[in-house]
Amino acid sequence: MANINLLAPIILKWEGGFVEDPLDAGGATNMGITIATWRSVGYDKDGDGIVDAKDIKLLTKADFTPVLKQYWDRWKADDIQNQSVANILVDWVWGSGKWGIKIPQRIMNITDDGIVGNTTISVLNAQAAPIIFDKIYRARVQFLNDIVTRKPSQKRFIKGWLNRLADFKFIP
Numbered sequence: 001m002a003n004i005n006l007l008a009p010i011i012l013k014w015e016g017g018f019v020e021d022p023l024d025a026g027g028a029t030n031m032g033i034t035i036a037t038w039r040s041v042g043y044d045k046d047g048d049g050i051v052d053a054k055d056i057k058l059l060t061k062a063d064f065t066p067v068l069k070q071y072w073d074r075w076k077a078d079d080i081q082n083q084s085v086a087n088i089l090v091d092w093v094w095g096s097g098k099w100g101i102k103i104p105q106r107i108m109n110i111t112d113d114g115i116v117g118n119t120t121i122s123v124l125n126a127q128a129a130p131i132i133f134d135k136i137y138r139a140r141v142q143f144l145n146d147i148v149t150r151k152p153s154q155k156r157f158i159k160g161w162l163n164r165l166a167d168f169k170f171i172p
Contacts, residue, residue: 004072016031037070144162
């Protein structure tokens with residue numbers, strides 16, 4: 001079964017420190033944790049009564065894994081049999097929300113409701129791991145390119161997104 005501790009260093013490798021790029025839809029971000037995510041799972045780190053970019057700046061690696069766990073659990077990744085498949089799926093939902101569940105569900109020809117239940121996990125684990133990994137990888141490349149097509153301002157990010165994705169390799 002997959003292990004979150006094997007994924008965390010991969011994501012942290014690609015997620016830097018604090019940034020607040022006006023072209024990044026995530027807004028204030030630290031270690032890939034956006035202000036919206038922190039508001040939903042975090043707290044007012046500086047104690048000023050407002051959860052804002054100042055709090056994002058204060059995030060530490062100790063804050064990272066509990067937030068990642070929310071995404072890991074969203075994919076029920078403890079039940080995924082192959083680590084590589086779990087890694088690429090959880091990273092996709094980390095970076096793109098519900099699409100990181102809905103599109104893989106479409107690939108598996110099951111209801112794309114964006115909710116991982118027993119059926120999603122059973123169908124996923126019944127797939128040949130290298131084949132489903134490859135399908136997910138290719139769909140994610142298409143998804144990222146489609147973002148740029150829809151929003152040309154995001155072109156500046158595509159090389160980094162694809163480099164990050166290329167870091168996910170299938171390991172039996």
